[in-house]
Structures are given as C-alpha cells and as structure tokens.
Amino acid sequence: MRPIGLLTAAALSFLTSVALAAEGKEGMPQLDFKNVLLKSQIVWLVIIFVVLYILLSRWALPKVGAVLEKRAATIAGDLDAARQAKGAADAAVAELTAKTREAHAGAQAEIAGAVDAAKAAAAAQTATLTARLDAQLAEAEGRINAARAAAMGALRQVASDTAGVVVSRLTGVAANAAAVDAAVGSALSARGLG
Template identity: 55%
Template sequence: MPQLDFANPLMISKLVWLLIIFGLLYFVLKNYALPRVASVLDERAARIAADLNAARDAQAAGEAALAELRAATAAARGEAQAAVAAAMAEANAQAARQAEAINQRLNAQVAEAEGRVRAARDAAMASINGVANDTAKALLDKLNVRADDAAVAAAVNAAAGGRG
C-alpha cells in the first residue's frame, strides 16, 4: 500500500504530525471538553435524583394525606352513626313519653267514664225500686186490686231482697 510506505521520508513527518495533532486533540478533549460534558451529565443525574426524591416525598405525603382522609372519614362516619343513634334514642324516648302521656290521659278518661257508668248504674239501681213500685201499682190497678202504698213498697222491697 502506497499510503503506508515507510521508506518515503515524508511518511515519518506525517506520522509525527499525526501524533502531535492526536496528542493535542486528546489533551484538549481531556482537559476542556470532556469535563464539561461530565459535569453536565453529573448535573443532569443529580437533577433527576432530586426530582425522583421529590416525587417519592410527594407520594409519601399523598399517601399520608389519603390515610388522614380515610381516618377523618371513618371518624365522621362514627360520629354520624352516634348522632343518628342518639337521635333515634331521643325520638324513642320522646315517643315513649308521648305514649305514656296519652295512656295517662286515656286512663283518666276511662276512669271518668267508668265513674259515670257506675253513677248511672247506681242511679238506675236506686230508681229500680221506684219503677218496681210503680209497676206493681199499675199491675194491681189493672187487676182492680186496691193496696196500700206502704204495703206495695214493703212487698217489692222484700221481693228485691232488701236492695233498695
């Protein structure tokens, strides 16, 4: 190959310049270009790590907030159930008080009605002797029998067993 003819005196100078240019390029890349690229890569990796940490922190905060929300919901549900139970107990107690008041009022009305019935019965029983006397007199008058009022009353009283 003619490009690699080392017998040619220009080939040695080409190789020297090649080594000088590659050495200079290596020196520039190593000291200036690659450290900047490395710092950019390190900075990017650090920013990604910081973003991942922030995302983890946000996820943990979100999970904590969700747990707190669930706990608050459970507490509110418990309070609501307690309030409903208290309202039901109060309503039942009020209904029992109203039922007791109605029962007392009805018992008073029943007692009053029984008293009126007793009074009417006693009045009827008291007037039964008078009705029996009148009936006995009317029957005796129909039969054309004359009797003394005192004797009729005594006979009716004896027949009734002395109730009047």
C-alpha cells in the first residue's frame, strides 16, 4: 500500500514540479542549493541537535532512568518481600504440622507405656499369687502324703497284728510274726497299697 501511495505522490510532485518549471518557476525548494537559507538551516540544525543531545544525555534521560530504576528496585523489593513472607508462612505451616505430629506421637507413646506398665504389674501380681498358691498346694500335698504314709504304716501294723491274732486263734499256735508280716506285705502290694 505504501509504495503505491509513494509512487502516486512522487508522480504528482514530479508533474507539479514539471508544470511549475514549464512556467518558469523554481522546482522543489529542498533542492535549491543556492539558497543561503538552506545552508544556514543546516548550521542551525547542527547547533540545535548537539545542544539537544547534550541536554538529553546529561540531564533529562538520567532523570527518567533514575525513576525507572527506583521503580524496578521497589517492585523487586516488594516481590522479594512477598516471596520471603511466603517462605516464612510455609515454614510456619511445616513447623506446626511437625509439632502436631510430634505431640501426637508423644501421647501415643505415653499411652502405650502406661498400658505396658499396668500389664507388667498385673503379670507380676499374678506370678506371686500363683507362686504362693503353688507353695500352699505343695505343702498340702506333702501333708496328705505324710498322713497317707502314716495311715499306711498303721494299716500294716493293724493288719499284721490282726492276722497274727486270727492265726493264733484258728490254729492255737502262736503265729510266726515274720511270715505274717511278709504275707500282709504281699497282700497289700497285690492291692496296690504296699
């Protein structure tokens, strides 16, 4: 689009300048290099441009640059603060979680300890009780055995005496004590009592 517009304009200006030249007028004032004003314009251009460059580079541009730098620093600082605050918040949350977990674990351990201690105490109590009962049982058994042995001994004596008396009455002869005793012994052992 631009080249077409440019061409049209160039053609137009060319035609105009040709028309003007045909009429004896001057062409483009920009190409009238004999004009003193054209040269003085350049001298002034150089002066103005140099002054503008110095004023901009030494005075105006550093001002804008300083403002921009300050803003960049402020924003960077703010963002940094936000990032640090976020980090701190994250750390606090993590700490809280850890503390909760720790407390939880502590409580659990305490409960388990208490239960274990109670269990141990109960077991110890049971053990002593059992031991005492066992001892009593053993003592009782001992007594029963002694009584039984005594009873057995007495039974043999009674049986021998009775057998001696029975034999002497039946036969009229005094019984042989040793034979009676042996017979009683074998009889007893035959019944499982000797």
